[in-house]
Amino acid sequence: ETGVTQSPTHLIKTRGQQVTLRCSSQSGHNTVSWYQQALGQGPQFIFQYYREEENGRGNFPPRFSGLQFPNYSSELNVNALELDDSALYLCASSNTPGGRTEAFFGQGTRLTVV
Amino acid sequence: AQSVTQLDSHVSVSEGTPVLLRCNYSSSYSPSLFWYVQHPNKGLQLLLKYTSAATLVKGINGFEAEFKKSETSFHLTKPSAHMSDAAEYFCVVSEGSSNTGKLIFGQGTTLQVKP
Numbered sequence: 001e002t003g004v005t006q007s008p009t010h011l012i013k014t015r016g017q018q019v020t021l022r023c024s025s026q027s028g029h030n031t032v033s034w035y036q037q038a039l040g041q042g043p044q045f046i047f048q049y050y051r052e053e054e055n056g057r058g059n060f061p062p063r064f065s066g067l068q069f070p071n072y073s074s075e076l077n078v079n080a081l082e083l084d085d086s087a088l089y090l091c092a093s094s095n096t097p098g099g100r101t102e103a104f105f106g107q108g109t110r111l112t113v114v
Numbered sequence: 115a116q117s118v119t120q121l122d123s124h125v126s127v128s129e130g131t132p133v134l135l136r137c138n139y140s141s142s143y144s145p146s147l148f149w150y151v152q153h154p155n156k157g158l159q160l161l162l163k164y165t166s167a168a169t170l171v172k173g174i175n176g177f178e179a180e181f182k183k184s185e186t187s188f189h190l191t192k193p194s195a196h197m198s199d200a201a202e203y204f205c206v207v208s209e210g211s212s213n214t215g216k217l218i219f220g221q222g223t224t225l226q227v228k229p
């Protein structure tokens with residue numbers, strides 16, 4: 001088990017609503033990345049936060065936004081939910097933002113949009 | 115642009131026989147390569163990583179992978195499969211010089227282990 005915790009574990013929302021997912025990074029880690037994993041697919045990079053600033057973004061619309069707090073925990077916010085947003089959302093923390101660093105993943109939040 | 119192709123969506127082996135999960139990558143820069151495993155209802159766990167050191171990388175639970183630049187491959191192997199190895203496996207590439215650490219995942223290979 002990693003030290004990365006995500007909440008909630010499961011969530012059901014209605015199309016058009018807004019949702020906030022939370023992630024506590026592993027102790028000593030200052031970087032948090034978010035991924036979306038649709039059923040039967042590999043995870044897709046949404047964005048990364050490093051020292052409270054967005055540090056890279058994947059091919060996701062602006063209604064996907066995030067925050068990182070001084071304690072390095074993070075939130076993922078999704079506005080105007082669509083049915084296709086139904087997925088497992090994974091948070092990963094690391095001790096640097098670079099490409100050679102091991103990322104530690106949480107167990108994910110399963111979001112269902114109906 | 116970086117990409118990863120896992121050549122088999124599903125691999126089935128008998129317990130005690132060797133495991134081979136195939137992965138090809140594409141990267142313009144010196145890549146970092148990883149294999150992650152995902153058990154049902156659990157998060158992703160790192161099996162092993164290559165970051166430009168030794169080309170034969172040993173990981174946890176008896177898994178290893180060999181980085182072959184000429185073939186742009188990073189296949190995962192294990193000499194003897196165990197029932198507990200049944201899971202989803204992802205080959206992952208990251209741009210080694212990147213400042214963002216963005217991970218590019220393959221589509222995954224489901225490993226089935228038969229008794």
